[in-house]
Amino acid sequence: MDLSALGACLSTSACVVTQTTSGLIVGMLLFLVAAGLTLIFGVLKVVNFAHGTFYMLGGYVAYSTLAVTDSYTLAVLSGALAMAVCGVLFERGLISRVYGSNVLMQLLICYAVVLIFDDLVKIVWGPEFHAMGMPTAFQVPPLFIAGGVVPPFYAVLIGIAALIAIMLGLGLSMTRFGKTVRAAAINPQMVSALGVNTTLLFAIVFAIGGGLAGLAGALAAPVRSLSPGMGFSILIESFIVTVIGGMGSIAGALVSALLIGLVRGFGTIGFPKFTDGLIYIMMIAILVLRPQGLFGRQA
Amino acid sequence: MSGFITRRTMLAGGAAGLLAAPWVAKAQANTLRIGMQSILSGPIALLGTSSRNSLMIEQDRINAAGGFLGRQIEFVFRDSKGQPQEAARIARELVNTTGCEILVDAEASSASFAVQEVVRDLGIACIHTNSETSSLTADPKIRAPTAFRVARQGVHDAVAGSIYLAEFANARKLNKWATCSPDYAYGRDTTAQYLQFFKQFKPDVEVVTDAWPKLGQPDFTEVITKLIQAKPQALFTLLYAGDLSAFVNQGNVYALFSQMTVATPNVDYPVLAAIKNLPAGIQSATRYLETFPDTPANKEWGQVYLKRWNERPTNWSWQNAVAMQFYEEAIKKANSLDGKALAAALAGMKIKTPFGADGTITMREDHTTIGYAIGWGQTTPKEPFIVDVKAADWGKIIELETEWKKQQKYI
Numbered sequence: 001m002d003l004s005a006l007g008a009c010l011s012t013s014a015c016v017v018t019q020t021t022s023g024l025i026v027g028m029l030l031f032l033v034a035a036g037l038t039l040i041f042g043v044l045k046v047v048n049f050a051h052g053t054f055y056m057l058g059g060y061v062a063y064s065t066l067a068v069t070d071s072y073t074l075a076v077l078s079g080a081l082a083m084a085v086c087g088v089l090f091e092r093g094l095i096s097r098v099y100g101s102n103v104l105m106q107l108l109i110c111y112a113v114v115l116i117f118d119d120l121v122k123i124v125w126g127p128e129f130h131a132m133g134m135p136t137a138f139q140v141p142p143l144f145i146a147g148g149v150v151p152p153f154y155a156v157l158i159g160i161a162a163l164i165a166i167m168l169g170l171g172l173s174m175t176r177f178g179k180t181v182r183a184a185a186i187n188p189q190m191v192s193a194l195g196v197n198t199t200l201l202f203a204i205v206f207a208i209g210g211g212l213a214g215l216a217g218a219l220a221a222p223v224r225s226l227s228p229g230m231g232f233s234i235l236i237e238s239f240i241v242t243v244i245g246g247m248g249s250i251a252g253a254l255v256s257a258l259l260i261g262l263v264r265g266f267g268t269i270g271f272p273k274f275t276d277g278l279i280y281i282m283m284i285a286i287l288v289l290r291p292q293g294l295f296g297r298q299a
Numbered sequence: 300m301s302g303f304i305t306r307r308t309m310l311a312g313g314a315a316g317l318l319a320a321p322w323v324a325k326a327q328a329n330t331l332r333i334g335m336q337s338i339l340s341g342p343i344a345l346l347g348t349s350s351r352n353s354l355m356i357e358q359d360r361i362n363a364a365g366g367f368l369g370r371q372i373e374f375v376f377r378d379s380k381g382q383p384q385e386a387a388r389i390a391r392e393l394v395n396t397t398g399c400e401i402l403v404d405a406e407a408s409s410a411s412f413a414v415q416e417v418v419r420d421l422g423i424a425c426i427h428t429n430s431e432t433s434s435l436t437a438d439p440k441i442r443a444p445t446a447f448r449v450a451r452q453g454v455h456d457a458v459a460g461s462i463y464l465a466e467f468a469n470a471r472k473l474n475k476w477a478t479c480s481p482d483y484a485y486g487r488d489t490t491a492q493y494l495q496f497f498k499q500f501k502p503d504v505e506v507v508t509d510a511w512p513k514l515g516q517p518d519f520t521e522v523i524t525k526l527i528q529a530k531p532q533a534l535f536t537l538l539y540a541g542d543l544s545a546f547v548n549q550g551n552v553y554a555l556f557s558q559m560t561v562a563t564p565n566v567d568y569p570v571l572a573a574i575k576n577l578p579a580g581i582q583s584a585t586r587y588l589e590t591f592p593d594t595p596a597n598k599e600w601g602q603v604y605l606k607r608w609n610e611r612p613t614n615w616s617w618q619n620a621v622a623m624q625f626y627e628e629a630i631k632k633a634n635s636l637d638g639k640a641l642a643a644a645l646a647g648m649k650i651k652t653p654f655g656a657d658g659t660i661t662m663r664e665d666h667t668t669i670g671y672a673i674g675w676g677q678t679t680p681k682e683p684f685i686v687d688v689k690a691a692d693w694g695k696i697i698e699l700e701t702e703w704k705k706q707q708k709y710i
Contacts, residue, residue, distance in 0.1 A: 005508070005529075015528050022524040029518070128345040129541035131548055133575025142554055149527060151552040154520075223549045224517050225541035225573075229341075233515050264521045269528070273482065273511050275521075 006270030017148025019265040025154045027261025028161035032216035033234055034241035034253045035168060036209030042248025043185045043205045046095055047103065049110035051213055051238065052231025053117045054083045058214025059221040059230070060125055063132045072135035072222070079218025080211045087210020088203045096202065114231065121228045129227040138222070157219055164212070165254050172250060181205060185248065240279060244286050246296020255294055331370040331636070334393030336386060336414070337405035337429070339378035343540060345569055346615045350405040350428060351376055352608045353616035357623035367630045375399055379410055386410035390417040390425075400636045401425070403622055404446075405615065408432040408485075412441070419443040424641040426622040429615050431456070436667040437709050445638035447645055448667045449622040449660075451586075451614070455673065457492040458699045459691035460564050460584055463675040465500030467582060468533065473560060475507045477531035479522060479538065479546075482511035486537050493535065496699065507531050515542065519549045531559055539565035544574045551576055568611035571684040581678040583685055586614035590683040591674045592690075596653035617654045621671075624652050625662060656690055669693065 009015035037051045062079035066072060090113065098105045138153040172178035184191045184201055192198045216234075224230075241260060245252025260279055267275040286294060335354055337347035354374055362371050375397050379386040386406050390413075393399040402425040404414045411430035418425040425446045427435065433454040436442050468474070478494070480486035490509075498504055508529035510522040523546070526534060534555075538546050543565060550556060556578035564584035571577060585591045589601035589611075600620070604612045625645060630636065633644040649661045656672045663669050673696075676688035704710045 009528060018524045018528060019521065022520040025520055026518050127340070127348070128569055129544060129573060131544045131573045131575055134548065134551060138552075139576070142552070149524065149553055153552055220517070223545065223552060225545040225548075227541050230515075230517065233517050265524070268510065268521045268525045272509055272525075276513060 001271055001274070003270055006266065009266070009269050012147070014147030014149075015269075017146045017150070019269065020262065021148065021150050021154060021158070023261035023263075023265030024158050024258065025261070026264050027258040028158050028165075029216050029220050030234070030237055030241055030260060031254050031257035032161055032164060032219070033213050034238040034245070034257055035165070035250055036212035037238050038242045038245065038248055038250060038253045039168075039212075040205060040209040041242065042250075043181055044095075044099065044202055046099070046106055047110075048095075048209065049107055049235070050090065050113040050117075051209070052233075052235035053114050054086060054210045054213035054231070055217040055234050056121065056226075056228075056231035057086065057117065058083045058217030059132075059224070059226050060121060060130075060217075061214070062218035062221045063125075063130055063226055066132060066135075066221075072137070075132075075221070076215065076218040079221070080215035083214025083217075084207040084211035086214075087206040087208070090210065091203050091206035095206070096199075118228045118231075125226070125228075127228060129225045131225055132221040134222045153222070160219065164215070165250075168250050177204075237279075240283055242293075244283055244293055246293030248297075249293065249295035252293055252295030329370050331367050331372045331401075332397060332399045333372055333374050333401050333403060334377070334390070334397065334399030335374050335403040335405055336377040336379050336389045336393065336410075338381040338407060338410075339376070341380055343381070343407075345540075346407075346429070346613055347378070347405065349569075349610075349613040350615045350619045353604065353612060353619040354403065354405075354623065356604065356607060357620055361623065361627060367627070368634070368636070374403075379406060381407055381410055383410045383413035387413040387417050390414045391421070394421055394423055401626065401641070403428055403619065405429050405619060408435065411435060415441070415443050415446050418446045422638045424626075424636070424638045424645075426625065428618045428622045434707075434709075436665055437704055437707070439709060442666055445642045446666065447625075447642075447662060449625055449662070450618045450668070451671060451673070452667060453489060453492065454700050454703055455669070455696050456564055456584065457489065457496050458696045458703075459673045460562075460675065461493055461496035461500055462691065462695060463689060464535070464562055464582065465497060465504075467562075468501055468504065471532075471560070473532040474501075474503055475505055475530070475532045477508045477510070477526050477529055477534045477559070478506060479510040479512070479526060479534060479536045481514045481538060481542065483514055486511065489537055490535070512538070512542070512546075517545070519546050522546075523550050523553050523555055527553060527555060527558060533560040533562060536561065536563045537565060538563070539567075540570060543570055547574050547578065548576075551578065556581070566678065566685070567613050568684075569613060571678075572611065577678055577680045577684070579677070579679050583676060583678050585672070585674045585676065585685055585688055587612055587617050588674070588683065588685055588688070591676075591685070591688045592653070592656065592658070592672050594653060594658070596658075600653050621650075621652050621654055621660060621668070624650050656693060669697065 033055050040046055040048050058079035061082045062075040065078040066075040094109050140152055142149045142151040180196055188198055241253055241257045245256035263278050264275055267278045337350050339347040358372055358374055366372050377389045379389050404411055404425050404427045408430040411427045422445055427448045429450055431451055431453050433452050434441055436448045478490050480490045510525055512519055512522050562582035566583040567586045589598050628650050629641050629644040633640040645662050646664050649659050652660050654672055655670050660668050660670050673691040674688040676685045679686050
């Protein structure tokens, strides 16, 4: 524990700006993955344990696209789109067969997908890790704001993630599609009885969920290592985000992802050997005070 | 068609088969099976496969030269996934069921300790090729009579690294240091060991901040910004493989490498090859480098490996090659495969090898190797990746190792 370092950090604007942006970047990328997870749970009540696999594959697809096209934009788009398609295939081919059945059955299918794709990645891209490298456009020195360091690449990532958060929020609350999705989350039988094609709706929800995870994997690929099994590490944190924010709540996912990011950002200064512990303590405290999570509906 | 096969030819064929069968069985029994176990799947499978690749080159070389005691050798490779229990089970099975007569234990430390206990029980000859944890052979209570280590060792690396870094830091007046190592036994213990020796050579060093990211953590951003905030003059890190690569890429985003000098002992060819935009001037140890020692033999071995496997060898590769060179000499000397006879031959043996600091490596009486090449230099983005390599002083390493062993009450 190093509370004097934390105090010193909080009293200088440079440290506050730097740690806050680093918390934002950790939080925003986490939000992108967790948003898909929570959306799928909110509508379909499926806990998608294979979500990390979409994140991993998104990164790998982007890596290969960049190698072929040399365009980071295309790489990110291809990662997101490919995973949207995979999301649909996964929903139609596997998950749709176990809707409403035992959670263990869903878990088994998801776990099988995780293992199969981890091995496929090993066969296609090899067992060793890969690094995508920073796109040339972002190989520039960091910006200095109020004495704090803000890398342009991260500023762009935060911007994109914030844009997605706004689009998701508005899309779900303002559009007809969003309203149908929310209605299906509450009472799918009624929505179906009213003539809405729920099969298509559920497939679209999985496409969005998979696409978001793929997008996060692709966006983060220049700075993270790609390795088989990398989806697992992000999955645990995404579950924490979903639980803290309230299962099924996009706004909750955003707030809790940012909270986790900020706890990491400042926790590492005050509690270098206990940063992860802080996150779990925060989760326990929130669940004791609000068992349904920050933005969750009372069951 | 059946008309062609008469009762007579059937009988003749059967008789021939009966006569030939013992020959086939004898040819199989005559092959000398060598058990090898390692981590051949999972995130660090690359290291295990680089061990296997190196052993396959050795198998071909040894067989072309007539094998061991006139018998062709054949490796039996097994994957333990690095799990101690599995490793112990496999070691026993390799000897008792598969009929292996000697063992190459290419496990990382956690599993090597488990294998060592099986070896103690069976009394078979075994060479550990990848465990760097010093106590495996340094602690007389843990050391086994027929188990040997052909690998670099934590305490040797810590002494060599500390001497180099102390000289480097003194020359550039780098007193304020930070550390950033993975948050588990290896990271914490080895960082402490380096710091202990480092402070011995440079008492005015001050550690201004420390960071302990989790193994396989996807994002190091908050760790990197924390390190930058503390404004150290230099950073020592034990991150490795994919974590080191992610750290370098994320550190580049914050221009970390222009704000402090970075030192690490864990840079290997695959890491160098995978990191895009490798910053120049990282102070780095050589784990395996084709240009250190800068001899034709070392270069040739690296090239043979590259041509055969289309990738470069790792630190684990050379260690496995040397293990087979030791076995070769010891079996010739003992003229036997018996555990005790080989142990007697191996203890104190010195062999010529491309990976020795002076062209030789010695197996000390305490079952561990000394005299292998340890150097520190600085990185450069292009081949040979590490330049200005300075060789470590083995006299000094052994002197401080002995002191350390006394502190630990090993001697």
